[in-house]
Amino acid sequence: MTLFIIASGLSLIFGVLRILNLAHGSLFMLGAYFAFQFTHWFGSFWFALIFAPLVCAAIGIIIERFLVRPVYGIHITFQLLLTFGIILLVTDLVRLFWGVSYLTVSESEVLQGATSMLGVAYPKYNLFVIVMGIFIGFLIWFLLSKTRVGKMVRAASSDREVAGGLGINVPRVYTLVFAFGAWLAGLGGVLAAPLRSLMLELDVHTIVEAFVVVVIGGLGSIPGAFIGSFLLGQLNAFGTLYFSRYEMAFMYVLMAVVLIIRPHGLFGERIA
Structure with missing residues (x-):
């Protein structure tokens, strides 16, 4: 399910902003390392669960506003180069603050053990x-389908110019989507974080x-991200x-x- 959560964010960003964000894995890695740091400082996994994603969202706002926004509409090569550069930057920052040693995070005592x-x-x-x-999954569906903000997001993803003509602040919508x-x-x-060791290669994997x-x-x-993550997890x-040798x-x-059967994915649509 963690893979679904990550992939849904990546899919949402591409679906609305039309940008392939290679640095999405770096934000995942930062979330894991922030979980380690907050748990170490405050001794509470629940504190980390609430505030680490918020810090990542704030970092996402900075990345979108000052780095990603200038490459909207530019050839995908420049988008990939930019987000790959962000990967290198985040990796160096993680190495600077947390080093190269493997780190572990413990879940809350309430969640330890097994239930029958x-x-x-x-x-x-x-x-x-x-x-x-x-x-x-239900939260994303509700936000996109049942809220005013969700309607603006869907309008901006369908046609940016028309959405802007209707009075929608498209740049603000893009920032909101990237932050989410x-x-x-x-x-x-x-x-x-409690399921694996933290390491510098976490973002790439x-x-x-x-x-x-x-x-x-x-x-x-x-929905495609959910089905895809389920299939990949089972596989x-x-x-x-x-x-195991060929996993x-x-x-x-x-x-x-x-891709041979459905070139646009199981639930994807042709992109003009």
């Missing part, structure tokens, strides 16, 4: 992550999987259990098969 369901023991924290993923995507990346980082999910599900599709579990290859095979 139908005679099967399930880790409490894993169940919590699943519930959070479902909640985030950064918040989702940071939230994914916090939720993933994450963005690769997130891009595979988005491509499988369809660029800009939130990774199968590969780890039976073919990484399975996700690329799945992506290739989907």
Whole structure:
């Protein structure tokens, strides 16, 4: 479910802003490291869960306003180069502040241990992550479908010029969407922190999987991100259990098969 949360933010940013944000994985990594720092300072995982994503959202606002906004509408090559440069910058900052050692984050004591369901023991924290993923999915649907802001976001994603002519502040909408995507990346980082060791390569590993999910599900599709993350998760579990040597290859095979059958992804639409 953490992969769905990350991929949904990446897909939302592309769907509205039409920019491939390679630095999305860096925001995920920052969320994980902020979770470590806040837990270390305040001794509370819940504090980190609330405030680390907000810090990532604030960083997202700065990135969008001063770095990403000038490349809107420019060839995708420049967008990729810019966001790749942000990856290098964030990696150096993480190395400067936290070093290169592997770090770990402990979940709240309430979420430790396992609970029995139908005679099967399930880790409490894993169940919590699943519930959070479902909640985030419904939150995104509600915000985009049932709120005034969501209508403005959908209008801006459909036609920027027409939306501007209707009085919608499109640059502000873009900033809001990018910040929300950064918040989702940071939230994914916090939720993933107790499940894995924190390391400098965390951003690259994450963005690769997130891009595979988005491509499988369809660029800009939130339901596609959910289905893609579910398929990739099941495939990774199968590969780890039976073919551990070829685990990484399975996700690329799945992506290739989907693109052969559906070039725009399972739920994607042709982009003009």
